[in-house]
Amino acid sequence: MIKVERLSFSFPQKELYNNVSFTLENDQHCAFIGTSGSGKSTLIEILMDPERYLFDGKLEMDPDCAIGYVSQFSELDNARETTVFEYIGERFIKIQNEIQSICTEMETSEDIEPLLEKYQLALDAFDTMGGEDFESNIHKQLNLANLLNRKDLKVSDLSGGEFKLIQVMKEMLNRPDLMIMDEPDVFLDFENLNALKKLINSYKGMLLVVTHNRYLLNHCFNKIIHLENREIQEFDGRYLEYNFSLLQTKIELQELAVAEQEEIERNEKIVNHLRVIATYNAEASRGRALKARVSYQERLEARRIKAPFVEIKQPNIRFDIENELDDALVVKVDNYSVAFDELLLDNVSFEIKSTDKVAIIGPNGTGKTTILREIFNNNHDSIEINADAKVAYLSQLQGEMLKDSNTLLGEFIDAGFKTYDEIESYLSNYGFEGEILNQKIESLSGGEKNIVQLAKVAAGKANVLLLDEPTSHLDSYTQIALENAIKEFKGAILMISHDFYSVVNGMDYVLIIEDKTVRKMSMRKFRQMIYASHFDKDYLETEQKKKSVEMKIESALKDTDFELAKKFVDELEELIKLL
Incomplete structure (x- = not known):
């Protein structure tokens, strides 16, 4: 041990x-x-x-x-x-x-x-x-x-x-x-x-x-x-059971917190009332009553429920667009080939429209990163980029897009921000505050570097995003925040990912690399293919139902409807048993 x-x-x-x-x-x-x-x-x-x-x-x-x-x-x-x-x-x-x-x-x-x-x-x-x-x-x-x-x-x-x-x-x-x-x-x-x-x-x-x-x-x-x-x-x-336990704890703590807040507000009214009386009644007993109530109020404030494991701040990731393109073709790849020691890709052709969200899927080492980088560089005869497309790139090689010797503040000055105050305000949405802003990029964890990349991509307000393994090193809270940002994005995304959840939760279809070329596959067929190799029957449907019920619980908590939240918890417990 x-x-x-x-x-x-x-x-x-x-x-x-x-x-x-x-x-x-x-x-x-x-x-x-x-x-x-x-x-x-x-x-x-x-x-x-x-x-x-x-x-x-x-x-x-x-x-x-x-x-x-x-x-x-x-x-x-x-x-x-x-x-x-x-x-x-x-x-x-x-x-x-x-x-x-x-x-x-x-x-x-x-x-x-x-x-x-x-x-x-x-x-x-x-x-x-x-x-x-x-x-x-x-x-x-x-x-x-x-x-x-x-x-x-x-x-x-x-x-x-x-x-x-x-x-x-x-x-x-x-x-x-x-x-x-x-x-x-x-x-x-x-x-x-x-x-x-x-x-x-x-x-x-x-x-x-x-x-x-x-x-x-x-x-x-x-x-x-x-x-x-x-x-x-x-x-x-x-x-799964741990997450369920956290959710139960969250409901219990929020219910207690609401009750505490009501008690604080009730006591505050009594304190204010006693203060008014004390202005025209100088009896010692009135003063003692006021002092006791103020002391009680301080104790109530001091013991407010704290829940570090159930109130974890998600980054606020948003991919806004400066210039939306209406149903235009933004990327065209025609008969693209690439070889290093051997032929990796041959006769690859596909098109991406202005609102398409597409995942490139294939085994390690089949040329996915190479073609994404070629699209970003836009200097290959087989690749055509719409003149009105503004392209942003997130690299799985973090040093490719971030300068290790830069501080966080310096990185975003280089990215076009005008003042430190502007950077501080922007990066607070991504969880970066205080001393960390003066740290060098090289001192950050792998997950923090990827979040910095996401922040830079978002700041560019591009209408075409090229994302190479964007969920790598990210904690689950940031992964979910990224999925939500992808769903809300009004532009085109071409994403390399081995994270099954991110692909099925955010993409319209996939491009599968097979036999050194690419073929288009619907999300329904992709799910079926993955089920056959990786998941028990109906696993993903159950997982999706679980996520839906969790969102209903969050909504009930926002409305402080604790009875409804507990009802959904019973439903969630049954789904977890199936998983």
Whole structure:
């Protein structure tokens, strides 16, 4: 077990945790969630290397606790020319080779005793790490992830998503006491995301995963750790049940808050009445009554209900347009082809109209980002952009559109804002306030950088948006805010996304990359195709009904109709059972 008690930690410009406590136990699969920039990655770093950080509180962990780690960033380093099998089994193959080398040395050595001792130590180490079955375990993992046919390929020949999966397999095969993964789902296509789900669910051991992916959250975890507003909340159970628990708490707290407000207002009238009396009646008893009522009023104000986990501020994302185009063709791609080491796309043709919302879907490494970037650059003979189209681009490579050395304020001065006050007012809609405005872009989390990109895209008031993996690194609250902004947008969107929810909730149709070209697919057929591979029957319909009921509950809460809200909660509970 790993135990954190009353841990507090701050950077000079930001307090991250205030007396947070939680535990991790054997075989728990824990999702670590929280809004962008709340300090999830830093807390992971503290767990992995507590000596590096000066924090208050207590961290109980066996000093010999082995921690496996998969970063949110893929790093090929020196593994490019090894095969997939060799990469995953590196630790085992190294000891296996060492044992073979000792055996070879024993064949010619006159002093065999020290070699026998060395041989036994190597054998013991190999057995302790489960070396006897490592080959079959690698084959099982590859088969589970539908990558067995990649076993003998070089690592450099894999797509980014495939490499992420073999990183996960390698760490799992080493059987650490605690396995930590920081957003392992980022940029994974649907096939690879499903494979990651299977790997997580098959893992026997303690697992801590930072993720905002709603598909994984709904299907993979039996414990939730939620970091928000410098505090932590633990929940033993599924993410769906946790969200339901939060909603119930929200209703209870709002009902109490309304009752408290009514009591405050009633008492305030009494205080005002007593003050009026005190102006013409100087009796001591009148003064004491007034003082008692004022004191009571102060206590009421002080104890107002606070609910940091149910009142989380969503960014206010809005894509306004400076120049709307009426039913015009804004992007035309005709017989487009692209090749690097090999042909990626050939004979690709499609058209985007002024209000079309279109997702480009396809496996990792099939040229989606390349064609989106070519449309933005608008210097390819096969691509034609309407002269009245104003195009904005969000890149999955954040450094492509943001300057790391800029502060947040500097980034938006470069974007055309005139004054710091104007920037401060604008960025407050995206959750950026106070000291963070003077921080450099390089110091922001991946989610914060993506929110900055969204803010820049929105500020441009473009009528054509090119969005490359816009939900990557975003917390679930910002994902929903983005979905709402996409629904309200009056222009055209061409979006690359592996987030099933964003595609089905916001797009009109999809362009599927198959056999090095693109074909148009209706949303109905796309859903059917995804169901066959990723979802149980009727899953999405139930998920949509759940979302609809949640919106009805929010509406009832706005009207302070708590009885109606509770009625919808009963309906929601039944839907969650189906999920």
